[in-house]
Amino acid sequence: MPAPGGAPGLDEGVDTFDDLRRIVARCLPAGHDPFTQATSIWAGLHGFASLRQAIPAFPWPAAPDYVERLIQAHIVGAASQLRPPGSSARGSSGR
Numbered sequence: 001m002p003a004p005g006g007a008p009g010l011d012e013g014v015d016t017f018d019d020l021r022r023i024v025a026r027c028l029p030a031g032h033d034p035f036t037q038a039t040s041i042w043a044g045l046h047g048f049a050s051l052r053q054a055i056p057a058f059p060w061p062a063a064p065d066y067v068e069r070l071i072q073a074h075i076v077g078a079a080s081q082l083r084p085p086g087s088s089a090r091g092s093s094g095r
Contacts, residue, residue, distance in 0.1 A: 017038065017042060020038045020041065020042060021034050021035055021038040022034075023038075024037050024038040024041065024074075024075065027075045028075065037074050037075065040074050041070055041071070041074050041075075044070045044074070045067070045070065048060075048063075048066055048070075
């Protein structure tokens with residue numbers, strides 16, 4: 001498998017994921033990991049598509065609604081909760 005960020009055109013799946021990773025990187029605050037967030041979105045979208053095909057009788061939300069919630073959770077929500085690398089999980093109080 002070509003390395004992420006490698007030469008385009010060798011693997012359409014990697015190229016598409018790299019596009020998603022770049023979009024996510026532009027949406028997150030500096031210092032956060034766009035690869036992990038893009039992977040979560042990618043897996044969530046693939047899971048949704050696969051499960052909709054496997055269990056069509058389930059009352060799935062409309063695809064645009066699902067995608068919007070996925071983006072909200074992994075970009076908007078995550079950006080407000082993620083800590084830059086090296087920061088303490090305890091906050092500034094030191095407790």
